[in-house]
Amino acid sequence: QAVRVLHLIAEAMYSVHEKGLVHHDLKSANILFNDQSDYQVKVLDFGLSHLVGAQGDRMAGTLAYMAPELTGMLNKIIDHRADLYSLGILLFEMLTGQLPFQANDPAILIHQHVASRPPRPAELDVEIPSALEAILFKLLSKDPEDRYRTTQGLLKDLDRYRRLCTEKDADAMNGFQPGEDDHWDSLPRENPFINRTREINHIQEIIAESTESGRSALILLEGARGIGKTRLMNAIHDRSKVEDGIVWFHSPRNEVSDIHYKALSSLFRNIIQFLKSKPAEEQTKLVQFLKKTFGRRFALVLELVPEMSNWLEQTDSTTATQNWQAEDYLSIYAAYIRIVAEYQKRLIVFIDDFSNVESSSAKVLLEANSKLKRSPVTFVFAYNHARLSDVQKDLLAEYEDAKGVHRVYLESLGEADCAALVQELFSGKLDQAARLIEPLYSACGGNPAILRQIIQSLVDARLVFYRDARWQYRYAEVLERIKQWDMHSTGDLLRNYTARDVHILRLGSVFERAFTLDALKTLCEQIPFQAQDETDSAANSAEEARNTLLTVLDRALLDSLLAVDSRRLYSFRDYGLKASLRRDLPSDIRMRAHGLIARFLEGNVLPDSPEAIYDIAYHREQSGDFQATFHDYVNAARLTDNGAFTNSQAMVYYDLAVKTLDQLPEEAVDAETQFRIRYAALRHESIQHPRRRSLVEKAERMERWVGHNKAHRLQLLAIRANLNFINGNKEEMFRLGEELLALGSEPDDFPYVVETYIQLATVPSHKTYAERAELLKNGIEMALELKRLDLMSVALTIGVNMLCYLTRFKEAEDLINSVSRRIRMNKGEALFGKVIEVFPRAILAAEKGDFEAFHNTTRHIDTEIYEIGHTARRMLMSHIARTYTMVGQISEALQLFDKLLNTDEDTTQQGERALALHGRTLLAFRMNDPEGALEYIEQAMHHLQARPDAYMEGLFSVLAARAYMDL
Known part of the structure; x- marks a missing residue:
């Protein structure tokens, strides 16, 4: 029914x-x-x-x-x-x-x-x-x-x-799968949002850093029309909205941008929502506080936000319109933002798009960032450079190099992303979609809006049509139309450029990222334009050649084909145009150009700049010099490697080095070097993407380069044990771990085996707690001797947790004191020793139920907490949330648990998740919600299948029984 x-x-x-x-x-x-x-x-x-x-x-x-x-x-x-x-x-x-x-x-x-x-x-x-x-x-x-x-x-x-x-x-x-027959028989009203994870994460990191440091930040988000700036801003806005603080989002309209301070007035109106979010008695107090803070300028606030007068008494004597100056607007805006940011812990201001902000507001917005250096506020301004006025360009140029200003350029989508977008637009129902991806990508240049326009034109022309529950197309006609679009778009852009000008732009398109005038001039001298007639004759003198280049580049800037930054680095705005120009060069000339660029960069860039070395390696690879390419990628990787295998850029460079290795004859590089580079690449990937199934096979294939080198054997055993554990093969993990411990018994072996000692001790297994405690003791001794305080933090934390499970609280406290004394003997490590000590003491207090001691321990560690690492930080947050639950602070507990449990990360890698789920289950009981408790218990049991823990399994079984009894 x-x-x-x-x-x-x-x-x-x-x-x-x-x-x-x-x-x-x-x-x-x-x-x-x-x-x-x-x-x-x-x-x-x-x-x-x-x-x-x-x-x-x-x-x-x-x-x-x-x-x-x-x-x-x-x-x-x-x-x-x-x-x-x-x-x-x-x-x-x-x-x-x-x-x-x-x-x-x-x-x-x-x-x-x-x-x-x-x-x-x-x-x-x-x-x-x-x-x-x-x-x-x-x-x-x-x-x-x-x-x-x-x-x-x-x-x-x-x-x-x-x-x-x-x-x-x-x-x-x-086996019912919902949505199998769910598809559009026309294109959806808007493009699906495809793969901007890197940009989202980068911007969120800047916002988080601003919040944590209490300092302002300005993010300038630039991108071509239709590239996805608004969708990206919306995605970040949504993620920020559910966290602490206030978020403002303003989309100024072009038709009203000539009204002075229009954008500023619109932003100020957010004050009404801010006030209404507070209890009635607090609203009036806040308005009175603002009135006192702004003084005579409060009258300007009332002009911008007339609704605020509703909170004032009728006899209020605040004066009306005055002759306000720019500094008045700046003063109240900066003061108001500082108040809100400090009151709510952070403020994020999104403006989409900045080109529609009139100059009076634009100057105030940019100046406010420099005046609010010590406030947790982040401004995010999106814009298309081609639509900025000259005044706006000058304003941005004035502030873009200031401290706390971050430029984020939204690049075109890659071919794989465009393929995913095509699949989404057609609900995965497009026959033989792969045949269309390359021509579509070439025509749109990675711009999702242009891709949508092309596809819409094909649908409107009935060249792509829906029939028999599938999207189908007339291949030859579709291909011809896409080619015409590609030629038309490129031809339109370059219609008024001479053949010589186009030749210059083609050479510029060979550069991987950006180029200087001198670099392009050198390339043009080595690969000169071959004039077909006298009207296109080449320049004779060096001065003429330079002026010719400047003329072409300036024109391309005016036509928005190129962008240039404060360092005079030129780059193409449209990837499609760049790719089209590059393809038009004959392959032999293109390879020669890559080789010339590599040599120019080698003599003109900083030798310790990994980005510059990467550019050299890229151009050498494109020129066919793989031996030199390999050494360049290795050099770039070593310059970015932080020793902890956590630098994502180093991982990229090592991966490129390995791919280049695979193109060389095996005898070209000795086994020692082969192992070191492949191991570094594997270690980076295993730490940053531990769940990749291919890693286990990669590690097994490295046996051929180990030889009789004991250190290499120990390194390989350790990483294989860890990968098998992560992928759920615990038996193989224990076998490899025991083999490692048997082989690495000498003091010189400690650097290679210390992590395995701690891992075997911390992972629940057939070993008794006594056996695991002995392993942990050995691991702690090794970590202390090697000054591996990062491992010490993990070992001590797990040790305290283990002893608390057994209610051996005195032993746990003795362990903390012993480690703390050993670390504090070295004055240089005293601060980090304090951080290591604070965290286990907080856990001990929470597990003993001593909530007052717990709060005293955690109250003053806002700065130190960021030194203990992501996992430890989340584990401490779990304990704090559980404590809020115990003392009845339900709202605070809910907020923390939401942050901990609503995550896009791989939950099987979160050692603290079971603890957080335990706390959330207790909170459900506190809220008289046994159904919710069972839901979190089910999540916990599923999590414990990937990360078994007999103690936690028993605990959740008891809680499940309680939930069923309550029901």
């Missing part, structure tokens, strides 16, 4: 969605259902409905049924998929008789929609099939991209489900 009713509602919504409408307020109270004769459903109350893409109050609809993107917490586009989420709530309600998320506090209910997983209906009613549950969870996905693409896709799944129920096909029901 529930499926039948949902099908009728979905049919009604399909008609609504086809007209470009979104209901916004689907709920049980808005559904009329008649089951007396034939089933009839009517959907009521379209008072909140919007056209798709229309702007309006994002906080619309009834909270219990509201999609996450409607809460205002996520900056996602609002379309028909918001209604699909509400349909999921309705289905859950029909199946179970209750709502998935329930709370009296609206803030907690919003938080649940955005961050909490709904309970499994099957836990409330065992008769609910897994296939129907799969449909439900797809509807209730937090990200609209993970829900059904179309309402029709939902209808097809419901039809398939009902058919399988009739046929009683248990196998098909158990």
Whole structure:
């Protein structure tokens, strides 16, 4: 019955969605259902409905049924998929008789929609099939991209489900995959967001650093039109919104950009939302505080935000309009941001796009960053350089080299990313898609908006069409049209350039990243233009040649073909144009150009710059000189290697060195060097991407280069043991570990075996706690002798945890004191010794239930905590969250647990996750939510399959029994 009713509602919504409408307020109270004769459903109350893409109050609809993107917490586009989420709530309600998320506090209910997983209906009613549950969870996905693409896709799944129920096909029901027939029969309204992970992580690191250091930062996000700046800003905004602090997002409109201080006024209006988020009595106090802080300039605040007068008494004597100067705007803006940032711990200001910000606001915004150096505020300005006014360009040039300013250039998508975008646009239903990828990529140059335009033109021309449940195309005609687009776009850009000018640009396109005037001049001298007639004759003198180059480059800058930075480095703005120009060079000339560039760079760049050495290696590789390429990549890797195998750039260089090795004859490089480079590459990859299955095979293949070198044998055994553990082969891990310990018994072997000693001690196994404690003791002694304080932190932490599990608290305290004394004997290591000591002491206090001691221990370690490493930091956060739970600080506990458990990282690599899940389970009990407790217990048991721990398994079993008893 529930499926039948949902099908009728979905049919009604399909008609609504086809007209470009979104209901916004689907709920049980808005559904009329008649089951007396034939089933009839009517959907009521379209008072909140919007056209798709229309702007309006994002906080619309009834909270219990509201999609996450409607809460205002996520900056996602609002379309028909918001209604699909509400349909999921309705289905859950029909199946179970209750709502998935329930709370009296609206803030907690919003938080649940955005961050909490709904309970499994099957836990409330065992008769609910897994296939129907799969449909439900797809509807209730937090990200609209993970829900059904179309309402029709939902209808097809419901039809398939009902058919399988009739046929009683248990196998098909158990293997039911929702969304298999969910696809667009026209292109989606917007491009899917594809692979900007590197840029997102980089910007988030800058924001995190600004927050942690309490210093301001300005991020200048530049990219061509249609490259994805807005989507990137939205993605970062959404991730930032669910964390501590305040986030402002402003999209200034071009048509109103001539009004003085318009953008500043729009940003200031965020103060109203900030005030409304506080209790009523606090709102008035804050307004009075702002009035006192701004003094006479508070009148300017009222001009910018007239609504603030609602918090003032009618007798308030604040003066009206005055003749305000630029410094007045700057003063109140900087002061206000400082207040908000310090009050809320951080503030992030997004502006998309900066080219629409009028010059008066632009100057204030940029100047504010320099005045707010000691405030945790981050500005993120996105823009297309070609659309900046001369005034805006001058302003950015004035500030771009200042401290705390970071330039992020959004590059074109790679070919693999464009292939993924094509698959998403066609719902994975495009026949023989691979044949079209290369020509499409060449034509669009990696610009997702242009790729969309090309594909849309093919669909509009019926060269690509939907038939027989597949997207199909007329290959020859499609290929010809794509080629015409490619030639047309490149031809249009270069139509007014002479053959000599194009030759210069072609040589510039050979440079890997950027080039200077002198570098291009040298290349042009070695590969001169061959004039076909007198009108295109080459320059005769060096001065003429230089002036010719400058003329071409200046024109290309004006036409936005090139960009130039403060160091006078030129680069192409459009990868497609660059690739097209490079392809037009004959291959022999192109290879010769690469060789000439490598020689020029070798004589003109810093010898200790890894980026410069990489450029040399790249050009040597393209010229065919693989032997020199190998040595360059190795040199670049060594310059970036931090010794801890955690530098991602070093990993890239080592990987390139190995790939070059594979192209050389084996006898070209000796076995010793082969092993060292391959081991370094493997070690970097294993630390940064430990779950890659290919790593185990790579390690096994390295046996051929070990020979009789004992150190190499120990290194290989250690990394093989670790990789086998990570990939779940614990038996092989223990076998290799025991072999390593038997071989590495001499003091000279300690550097190679110390990590394995600690690993064998910390990993739960058949060994008794006494045996593991003995191994741990040996590992600690080795780490102390080798001054491996990083390992000491891990060993001491695990040791204290292990002893606390056994309630041997005195022994744990003695261990901490002993290690602390040994470390403090060396004055140079005293600070780090303090950090190592603080963390285990905090754990000991938490496990003993001494919450006052725990808070005293953790209260003053805000700076030291960032020295102990990512995993240790998260483990301490887990203990802090558990302590909040024990003392009844529910809101604080929820916030911390959300940060710990809602992560995109590989959870099997998180040693602290079981601890966090234990704390979250206890919090569920504290909130009288045994169903939620069982959900977290299930997550924990799944996690413990990858990271077995008998103690934690027993603990969660006891908690599961308690949850069932409560139910």
